[in-house]
Amino acid sequence: MEYSQTAKEIYDAIGGKENLSAAAHCATRLRLVLNDETKVDQKKLDEMDIVKGTFSTGGQYQIILGAGIVNQVYNELSKLSGMGEMSTKEVSQAGTKKMNPIQRFVKMLSDIFVPIIPAIVAGGLLMGLNNLLTAEDLFVDGMSLVAANPQLADLASLINTFANAAFVFLPILIGFSATKRFGGNPFLGATLGMLMVHPDLLNGYSYGDAVTSGNIPVWNLFGYEIAKIGYQGTVLPVLVASYILAKLEVNIRKITPSALDNLLTPLLSIFITGLLTFTLVGPITRTAGNLLSDGLIWLYDTTGFIGSAVFGLAYAPIVITGMHHSFIAVETQLLADLVKSGGSFIFPVAAMSNVAQGAATLAVLMIVRDAKTKGVASAAGISALLGITEPALFGVNLKLRYPFIGAIVGSAVASGYIAIFHVKSVALGAAGLPGIISIKPGTIIHYVIGMLISCVVAFIVTVVLGKRAAKKDAK
CATH class of the missing domain: 3.30.1360.60 (Glucose permease domain IIB)
Incomplete structure (x- = not known):
């Protein structure tokens, strides 16, 4: 009852x-x-x-x-x-029918990347563990744990292999998920991903050196040369190719006699899409993806702590709109090419925002007297510190407003601080206290200091604003 x-x-x-x-x-x-x-x-x-x-x-x-x-x-x-x-x-x-075009686009990215996040997180955290073993001066002065303990060398090598797998074969994961999202056969999508990372192709990570040396292998089809280049660690090429594959498969199936459907539809879909991928889609989208990554890195390096502070201030409002799901694609690309990017600056900023929300929510415990609000705030605050902010954000901070203001101020200050010391992540994970393992070695201490700054500033600002709000209510 x-x-x-x-x-x-x-x-x-x-x-x-x-x-x-x-x-x-x-x-x-x-x-x-x-x-x-x-x-x-x-x-x-x-x-x-x-x-x-x-x-x-x-x-x-x-x-x-x-x-x-x-x-x-x-x-x-x-x-x-x-x-x-x-x-x-x-x-x-x-719910999708009620969204505007931008919201639908963000949801599409979310639908594609959320299912593969566990694989990326597992690989990323293993990468972080490998970095702990191989980073110099982290535990031993002047050398890494592996250098100080050679018996750990093979363990580090094993972990590194496990860590790289998800990123080297990323097009297979995305091909499966994206083709399924676009209405095609996900196994054909996985096959397309396999084509793009086939061992017979020039490794995508060696593409830059091959361009410089002018030594790019090609297929010669009736006088037309097609570059034999792989797409290891890429995001945009396989997204576009998967969309073409799904739509092509659906349309071919409509005009193919049912008796020949199982034979001709997969054959034509893979062959035509594969041909388009290596001749047009791949080269164009690889360039577009590189420009996007280079642009973000340039923007981060150019704006420095000011740009990072603004991003930290805006991160929680972005979460409210759901637009933060679009960052997954960008982060995946940055993490897939650590040599160029040095890691992702988005993850540390997200962590600063999350712990700030948690600290602001816990500050509410000192201010409010309502038992229900206290009960929600205590559990939600701890959850936010661990990287899950929805209960804190929607259950407490937005309702009361002043904790939300305190949280975004704390996030902005901390995000500006970590940008000064170039704190970046080398993996995805829980954007909060457990995120330490995902941070680039050498900057972990500044990540920890950033979280402390975020919590302290958010807590203090929330308490000050909360007491001011209480005085106004009393009047």
Whole structure:
């Protein structure tokens, strides 16, 4: 009866059946697509003890209830609305229809890269572990752990091989995920990725030296030369090629007799896409990808701590819009070419923003008296310090406003500091306290100092603004 009553209160607060278009739930949240979010009785939801927070993103209105509770409330909500059980994918598709073109583009990137993040994170963290073993002056003065303990050399070599795999064969992962997202056969996408990193091709990492020396291998087709160059560690070429493959496959299947479909569709799709990839798509998008990476590196190096501080200030607002998902593609490219980029500057800034949100949320514990807010803030603050900011951001800081201001100020100051010392990550991971292992050796101490600065500034600014807000309310 308790969950039935809770579901009824939520159902009424969101506007009832007339306003509910689709509904599903994940581990902790109700994920709803509403016809008009302005009809939501936000005050009523905020006053419910069971509701830990609400936010709107990706065309969905999400209500945080917690694990073990959300599924019970969802079952009762389904009975009230008369809707059958829906998957989060179905709700996500319904929410996409409400997005503008930019939001749809960002969601597309998110749909492609989020599934492969575990592989990239695993490889990246292994790379970070290898760097801990091989970096000089990190643990032993004047030498690395491997140099001081030669018996660790093969272990470091083994870890390095494991770490590089996800980046060397990145086009296979992206080809599978992207082709699936674009409506094609994901296994054909993986095959396309394999073509782009085939051992018979010139290794993509050696492309620059080959251009300089003029020694680029080619296929000679009827007098037309096609460069035999691989695309190891690239992102943009395989994204575009996967889109072409998916659309080509769908259209070829429409005109191919069903008896020959299994033979001709895969053959023609791979052959035509492969030919286009090595003649047009690959060379053009490789250049575009290099220009994008070079431009970001130039912008970071040119603007220095000022640009980094502005980025730190804006990072949390970007998270609110969901646009931060587009950074995954950029970071993947930067990490895939560490020699040129030196690592990703985005990850450390994200970490500064996350711990600032956590510190600001914990500062709320000193200011507010409401038991529900205190309960949410304590758990959400710790979660944000570990890299998961949604509960803190949407459940506490945005509602009260002054902690959000304190957090972005702390993030800006800390992001400016780490830029001075060129703190970059060599891997993806949890952007927070556990992110230390992902940071480039030699700058770890400045990463730690940056987090301390972020937490202290965010905490102090939040307390000052909170007490000022309390005085205004008292008047």
